[in-house]
Amino acid sequence: MLIKNSRDGFIHPLSSEITAQAAYRDRRAMLKLLASGVAGAAIASWAARDALAQVTRPGKLAVLAGAKSNLPGAVTMEKVTDYKDATSYNNFYEFGTDKGDPAQNAHTLRPTPWTVEVDGLVKKPAKYSLEDLLKLSAQEERVYRLRCVEGWSMVIPWVGYSMSKLIEKVEPLGNAKFVEFISQADPKTMPFVGSRVLDWPYVEGLRIDEALHPLTLLAFGMYGEVLPNQNGAPVRLVVPWKYGFKSGKSLVRIRFTDREPKTAWNKAAANEYGFYSNVNPDVDHPRWSQATERRIGEDGLFAKKRKTLIFNGYEAQVGQLYAGMDLKKNF
Numbered sequence: 429m430l431i432k433n434s435r436d437g438f439i440h441p442l443s444s445e446i447t448a449q450a451a452y453r454d455r456r457a458m459l460k461l462l463a464s465g466v467a468g469a470a471i472a473s474w475a476a477r478d479a480l481a482q483v484t485r486p487g488k489l490a491v492l493a494g495a496k497s498n499l500p501g502a503v504t505m506e507k508v509t510d511y512k513d514a515t516s517y518n519n520f521y522e523f524g525t526d527k528g529d530p531a532q533n534a535h536t537l538r539p540t541p542w543t544v545e546v547d548g549l550v551k552k553p554a555k556y557s558l559e560d561l562l563k564l565s566a567q568e569e570r571v572y573r574l575r576c577v578e579g580w581s582m583v584i585p586w587v588g589y590s591m592s593k594l595i596e597k598v599e600p601l602g603n604a605k606f607v608e609f610i611s612q613a614d615p616k617t618m619p620f621v622g623s624r625v626l627d628w629p630y631v632e633g634l635r636i637d638e639a640l641h642p643l644t645l646l647a648f649g650m651y652g653e654v655l656p657n658q659n660g661a662p663v664r665l666v667v668p669w670k671y672g673f674k675s676g677k678s679l680v681r682i683r684f685t686d687r688e689p690k691t692a693w694n695k696a697a698a699n700e701y702g703f704y705s706n707v708n709p710d711v712d713h714p715r716w717s718q719a720t721e722r723r724i725g726e727d728g729l730f731a732k733k734r735k736t737l738i739f740n741g742y743e744a745q746v747g748q749l750y751a752g753m754d755l756k757k758n759f
Contacts, residue, residue, distance in 0.1 A: 501643055501668075501745040502570040509582040511651050513724045517580075518658045520677055521626055522611070522618035529620075530658035536617045537678065539655075539662035546594065548684035549604035556594075558662055562648065564597060565589035570645070572668040573740055574675070580722045581734070586666055587649030592640045600636065600684050607639040608632075608689040609665055610681040626692050632676040633689030633703065634667065635749075643668055643745055669742040671705045702759040706750070709736035711759045 520530035523537075544561060547553040571585045595607075613629030615621045621628050638644060645666040648655060655661040660677025667674050673693055683689075693701035700714055709719045720733035739746050750758075 534657035
């Protein structure tokens with residue numbers, strides 16, 4: 429399903445705001461790939477915009493109230509976060525530790541050509557080009573509520589498909605219990621790779637049943653367009669019931685294993701960032717409460733914080749994955 433959007437109010441960028449020619453060529457190549465899919469026609473029609481112009485001059489987007497989905501929880505009627513906010517307030521430590529750094533620095537990332545290696549405990553290991561990945565399933569645009577550990581949240585319409593489509597393709601072996609997601613770590617195009625803040629490359633992981641859940645998404649775009657570099661181009665993970673750092677960006681390898689992966693933030697600060705990292709208002713971060721959150725775009729002087737919901741509001745869809753588990757111990 430492709431949720432339609434409106435271009436009313438869109439302001440075309442000035443010529444002085446267009447990116448360098450090399451970056452433009454990369455973006456056009458990506459759009460060409462995406463145009464081969466169901467969502468591609470909608471994405472390709474926006475081809476004139478570059479990443480920085482999108483941040484400074486976003487288009488208005490309207491999610492249809494009558495949008496249908498056969499996936500419970502995939503669509504919310506909550507107000508969508510402004511594109512400008514979603515693409516200028518990011519965590520992507522490969523491009524800097526401040527929230528505004530990725531939008532300023534990620535122009536150096538080259539999202540095409542791109543391959544993702546899928547290996548480990550699978551019958552059919554393979555290297556997939558971006559085009560191969562896009563052909564695995566008809567793309568669907570879905571709206572997820574995505575929260576991050578700092579207590580801020582966004583509502584973003586992602587373009588992608590369930591991770592389960594790729595898992596079915598590679599046929600995991602019976603002893604595969606976990607899926608490890610490894611991000612690009614290229615110091616030539618990612619200026620903060622090599623900094624001491626994390627052990628590179630960035631690694632995240634899920635239990636295989638979590639990865640198979642229909643709400644776990646491989647995303648190639650947002651707001652009807654290809655992913656901007658600062659949001660994890662050209663392909664990223666989206667796990668909407670977990671804190672945002674669980675959704676690895678710019679993926680280059682997906683590995684199936686029988687052991688729980690050693691993830692980036694868990695290695696950096698195990699007492700603060702557990703493997704599961706499910707949104708749980710009853711488990712405080714050691715340095716702040718997680719009982720409330722701030723929705724980006726609602727952060728005025730008198731704006732009230734929102735009450736944080738267990739599993740980010742997706743308890744009905746994913747709660748059964750953790751039946752019988754101590755969610756305070758397994759945080």
